[in-house]
């Protein structure tokens with residue numbers, strides 16, 4: 057048994073379990089379209105859902121993509137917050153805002169940026185666009201070179217840039233994973249939260265868990281560790297596990313907790 061999980065013992069029915077998708081439920085792969093959840097993910101989430109107040113996936117992906125790539129549609133009571141909380145999927149129903157003019161502009165601009173940079177790819181997520189450098193000859197150098205260009209496009213389009221694992225996302229401001237966690241806690245009345253992440257976009261969720269903890273909630277932060285995981289998140293975590301297989305093993309322990 058992972059000792060820190062004991063903090064949730066006796067309060068599972070008031071616990072929110074919130075999980076990032078890429079790098080946490082799904083191993084990192086070279087193409088965003090090829091990312092799928094580790095086999096067994098839906099089963100373990102179903103087991104956890106039977107014990108806790110709520111299981112949620114909070115992701116930078118469109119919510120429906122996370123449901124599809126994760127084969128998560130049948131996990132009982134699952135809520136998926138996509139685009140950092142802009143979208144909500146539950147019970148097969150998707151709540152989503154209308155198109156954003158800024159994203160339309162950014163879509164054109166990032167296509168121009170990618171066209172002249174070998175190995176740089178655009179992921180069009182409809183409510184945001186992402187520039188991926190994982191397949192560039194030097195992914196880290198490509199990311200650094202692109203950053204000021206992405207910042208300029210975001211400023212022109214009224215968007216914000218969220219960096220991640222060899223990716224720069226241009227997305228609407230006003231939502232983040234911290235706000236998403238706070239909303240989930242408020243709607244469930246949870247008195248405990250377990251949040252698992254791996255990347256820079258997860259840091260607002262970590263901050264929210266810590267702030268909620270200071271007002272009495274029991275908070276556990278899990279880092280799904282790998283070479284590219286955020287060092288800041290790793291340092292802040294209560295529990296560090298080896299990537300998606302480690303997350304899955306931890307969730308099995310959680311489902312079996314007293």
Ligand SMILES: O=P(O)(O)OC[C@H]1O[C@H](O[C@H]2O[C@H](CO)[C@@H](O)[C@H](O)[C@H]2O)[C@H](O)[C@@H](O)[C@@H]1O
Nearest residue numbers: 077078084085086088091115116117190221223
């Ligand atoms: O919030 P998340 O669920 O962690 O999503 C963050 C971004 O993850 C995806 O990109 C990352 O995973 C890809 C597939 O493994 C990988 O190729 C890429 O290098 C990673 O950055 C996704 O493509 C983005 O849209 C998400 O926002």
